[in-house]
Amino acid sequence: MYDFELARPTTLAEALEMLAEEGSDPLSGGQTLIPSLRARLAMPERLVSLMHIDELKGIEQRGDALHVKGGTTHAQLVHGAYDIFPGLASLAGRIGDPAVRTRGTIGGSVANNDPAACYPAAALATGATIHTSQREVAADDFFLGLFETALEEGEIVTGVTFPIPQASAYEKFIQPASHFALAAVFVARFDTRVGVAVTGASEDGAFRWKEAEAALTEDFSVAALEGLSLPEQGLIADVHGGADYRARMAGVMLRRAVAALA
Amino acid sequence: MQIDLTINQKSYSLELDSRVTLLDAIREHVGLTGSKKGCDHGQCGACTVLVNGRRINACLSLAAMHDGDEITTVEGLSDGELSPLQAAFIKEDGFQCGYCTPGQLCSATGMLQEISEGWPSHVSDSLDGPYELSEAELSERMSGNLCRCSCYPGINAAIRSVGEKA
Ligand SMILES: Cc1cc2nc3c(=O)[nH]c(=O)nc-3n(C[C@H](O)[C@H](O)[C@H](O)COP(=O)(O)OP(=O)(O)OC[C@H]3O[C@@H](n4cnc5c(N)ncnc54)[C@H](O)[C@@H]3O)c2cc1C
Numbered sequence: 001m002y003d004f005e006l007a008r009p010t011t012l013a014e015a016l017e018m019l020a021e022e023g024s025d026p027l028s029g030g031q032t033l034i035p036s037l038r039a040r041l042a043m044p045e046r047l048v049s050l051m052h053i054d055e056l057k058g059i060e061q062r063g064d065a066l067h068v069k070g071g072t073t074h075a076q077l078v079h080g081a082y083d084i085f086p087g088l089a090s091l092a093g094r095i096g097d098p099a100v101r102t103r104g105t106i107g108g109s110v111a112n113n114d115p116a117a118c119y120p121a122a123a124l125a126t127g128a129t130i131h132t133s134q135r136e137v138a139a140d141d142f143f144l145g146l147f148e149t150a151l152e153e154g155e156i157v158t159g160v161t162f163p164i165p166q167a168s169a170y171e172k173f174i175q176p177a178s179h180f181a182l183a184a185v186f187v188a189r190f191d192t193r194v195g196v197a198v199t200g201a202s203e204d205g206a207f208r209w210k211e212a213e214a215a216l217t218e219d220f221s222v223a224a225l226e227g228l229s230l231p232e233q234g235l236i237a238d239v240h241g242g243a244d245y246r247a248r249m250a251g252v253m254l255r256r257a258v259a260a261l262a
Numbered sequence: 263m264q265i266d267l268t269i270n271q272k273s274y275s276l277e278l279d280s281r282v283t284l285l286d287a288i289r290e291h292v293g294l295t296g297s298k299k300g301c302d303h304g305q306c307g308a309c310t311v312l313v314n315g316r317r318i319n320a321c322l323s324l325a326a327m328h329d330g331d332e333i334t335t336v337e338g339l340s341d342g343e344l345s346p347l348q349a350a351f352i353k354e355d356g357f358q359c360g361y362c363t364p365g366q367l368c369s370a371t372g373m374l375q376e377i378s379e380g381w382p383s384h385v386s387d388s389l390d391g392p393y394e395l396s397e398a399e400l401s402e403r404m405s406g407n408l409c410r411c412s413c414y415p416g417i418n419a420a421i422r423s424v425g426e427k428a
């Protein structure tokens with residue numbers, strides 16, 4: 001690691017003031033950032049820890065939506081959301097392993113936008129809103145590609161509001177060594193629409209599978225997906241699986257999720 | 263920077279570089295070498311310790327983030343005598359080389375605590391328990407701790423023999 005200073009503010013206002021200074025980056029659970037620092041892929045002059053800020057933690061129901069504050073860990077979300085949004089609790093309960101879930105946060109995960117991260121799929125499928133220290137951004141406008149988001153320098157994720165579907169399922173085909181998704185699909189069924197998003201598969205990160213959404217909105221059944229498959233273009237091909245394999249697995253995950261809900 | 267750590271109920275006041283991970287602080291600076299470094303990437307679980315009773319990978323956390331936390335390492339599980347879980351690992355042949363064992367022990371201790379607090383896992387049949395320590399539950403709940411010697415049958419038998427009594 002390159003040398004850095006570490007600050008541990010206890011209020012959001014203090015943290016934002018520190019982050020406004022050049023060379024400062026936020027540190028949440030560190031489950032992604034610490035390995036990148038170690039590999040010298042990041043060289044902040046100062047890390048501003050968000051882990052000791054109470055106002056950034058917690059989960060609450062807001063009407064038909066679930067609001068999760070940015071510093072909430074995956075484990076806290078699992079236990080806070082079972083009753084309100086079980087599909088999201090189930091997703092959070094399968095991120096990495098229990099030790100990763102004790103530390104990793106939703107804010108860190110959506111800000112990082114790893115192409116195999118789980119939360120972006122739920123955010124896109126439900127039409128979530130990402131709250132930042134400066135504004136509110138629709139999920140569709142927030143995730144901009146591989147490790148790219150709409151966040152500006154010094155801006156942090158303070159929460160995510162997920163509309164709560166009538167029913168939802170997350171089917172995740174894991175790469176067993178890392179527990180990340182090789183291909184995973186989140187299906188959210190609302191009164192008048194169905195949201196479908198895929199993660200793990202695309203070089204551009206999680207994305208909505210709009211053909212699947214249209215077919216399922218018309219007729220929510222596995223049969224309605226007859227002949228539907230993901231084009232291989234732009235899908236990830238690596239040692240764990242080729243683009244054809246990921247396309248195929250995304251189709252299988254989609255059908256499993258629909259079968260579980262239909 | 264000045265960092266105060268409480269490890270196994272003992273306080274340590276350390277002057278450390280901000281880059282020092284919790285794992286390196288525990289092993290290299292405090293001298294408790296029970297916790298092991300397998301991958302240094304959060305993937306193997308050899309470095310699992312308990313922070314305020316919850317399991318974390320010590321290699322993926324900075325020591326300075328734990329000022330004021332209660333940290334328990336494998337050395338803190340026994341109180342002169344082996345803990346029931348440690349004794350069960352010996353009785354049930356829960357290890358071969360032993361490298362993963364400190365992490366397995368800390369993780370299983372945290373896991374049994376989670377079960378006693380009613381935490382379901384992804385493979386649980388219901389959200390309300392009680393949770394049987396089936397193969398599926400144990401593989402899921404211990405999925406962060408790899409054993410290169412593949413002593414999983416012994417590890418699971420050891421955890422089960424303690425968990426079922428609890
Ligand atoms: C073994 C292992 C398995 C994993 N498996 C999965 C998996 O299956 N699915 C999955 O989704 N993830 C997985 N992860 C990643 C994990 O969920 C991380 O916790 C998450 O990606 C990053 O969250 P963090 O809180 O640790 O962020 P950090 O590592 O602290 O930060 C990540 C990045 O985001 C920035 N950042 C942090 N917080 C904020 C904020 N509030 N606002 C703006 N920027 C911020 C940081 O500057 C950094 O660039 C895994 C990680 C490990 C180590």
Ligand code: FES
Nearest residue numbers: 300301302307321
């Ligand atoms: S050394 Fe920490 S998880 Fe492998």
Ligand code: FES
Nearest residue numbers: 358360409410411
């Ligand atoms: S006993 Fe050798 S790695 Fe587990």
